Amino acid sequence: MLNKPRIGVIGIPGKWSTEVLADRLEERTGFRAVIDMSQVELRLDTQQLMYQGLDLMTLDGLIIKKISETYSPATEDRIHLLSYAERAGVKLFSPTHSVGNLVNRLSGTLALQQGNIPMPKTRITESAEQAFATVREFGSAILKPLYSTKARGMIILTPADSDEVVRDALEKYRHTQSIYYIQQTVELDGRDLGMVFIGGEYLCTYARVGNKDAWNTTINSGGKYELFEPDADLIELGRRAQSCYDLSFTTVDIALTNQGPVVFEVSAFGGFKGALEGCNIDAASAYATYVLQSCGLSEGTQP
Template identity: 75%
Template sequence: MNKPSSRKKIGVVGIPGKWSTEVLADRLEAQTGFRAVIDMKDVELRLDTNQVIWKGLDLATLDGLIVKKISEVYAPSTEDRIHLLSHLESLGVKVFSPTKSMGRLINRLSGTLALQQGGIPMPKTRVTESAELAFATVREYGSAILKPLYSTKARGMLILGKGDSDEEVQAKLAEYRQHNTIFYIQEALDLKGRDLGMVFLGGEYLCTYARVAGGDAWNTTINSGGRYEKHDADGQLIELGRRAQACYDMSFTTVDIALTDQGPVVFEVSAFGGFKGALDGCGVDAAAAYSDYALAQVGEGK
């Protein structure tokens, strides 16, 4: 067994026990001999001593932190956790990805606006607080998806189809409104049961995998029974993904892209990116690559 090649200490912010969190911690530990899987609910900011403490460890003494998952589900409170990490940045700890970039992607609206301002093709999208305007938009689109501003893996999304009566549409809008102040409405496109995840590390392209829907699911997420496959992206598609992720400053991310009859569109750029799709779909150990990248950034990589 090779001895660790680095004395640098990089912690992993994530969900203890989750595969993606633990495999990243494994890769870092193999290179550095140091392991810390940090659940943000156990972190304390001590402004009187200017410390950020986790289980007795002053996180400001670390060389870096990789944020693999900051919370199980996205919520406004997730942004509070990012503020705590931003204080560590101010103390000189390298955070991957930068907290400003992650913060823009936690909220779906701010993430969407960055893509819009970057000239990235997206599905038709409208945002309003008005239930009346939301109803009119759904009827104009024919088929639409209601998306919460804070969600991952299609959680909380509602599909409204052409076959829904006015009463059914209004009922779904009312159901959505119980948990959301703003209606984020996106035209439902025919994905033919397939969309893509394009992986970037430090702005450089790694690979593209496909998510293929399982059964009658309307979305392709693995949570809904989807599976991963390799996809050979052409140069134009890779350039679109590169432009989309360049709207932010992400250390590691996945760009969600769909191929439609009107051309490729970008749904979103991930705040954290995924390892499983790269591994199962492309055979790429993105966790190992991310570990190498972070160590190089803090000054002691391969």
């Protein structure tokens, strides 16, 4: 008798993006497992990676949809646990080395820079004085935490801010950060783009249109999704950016500026809601199909 494939979803139980991906896999295979990494136990003595009685080492694959609610150095510990299963032959989507590079903003930025991807002007230093000088040189600047998503923890500084305000902001930032990551702001037209790729292949692009009362365009700050039709050059920029990593599913954040397009970042995981609401595409379904095909499995049986 042929066995049905078993693919687990690493995510946040109850969250829409996690659950919809598990739904799409269950529709195809009959198997469903949503795995909360805070409850996983690595048993080195028995070579098991356990979650609520399920040994993840016995699965055909694991999709890392969301490894933690918020990013932190502890997130990297979870990646190490998953790499144990990966080294034993369980397929990981995306590979743990790629996810690890992107969880930390600095390592992710360096990969883009080495790939000659256009980015906003960026400086990194441990020196408070160097950071102050950089903020003043940039005029408008954003202090970005090394571990964050959806603009959480970012501090924007403008030429109108006094020296005292800037220094206070730098001090506040350093309470939680080991190094200053400073990026010059770019002029947006009220939107930025999310370009979606599955297995390195282009799927669609949506725009995040900002709330006029917020400085960023994130949905958390009142933004909304709209369809965007990029030209071939812009798609190629997104393709080059995501190719700096080895990602199974990702969203490339791109801004259109008067200096040309720039890449803000490449997501370690990427979301499904922008593709659904902006492009009317079920990216979770497309991703589930890609994962099953990558495992050499048909939708419901395996050799």
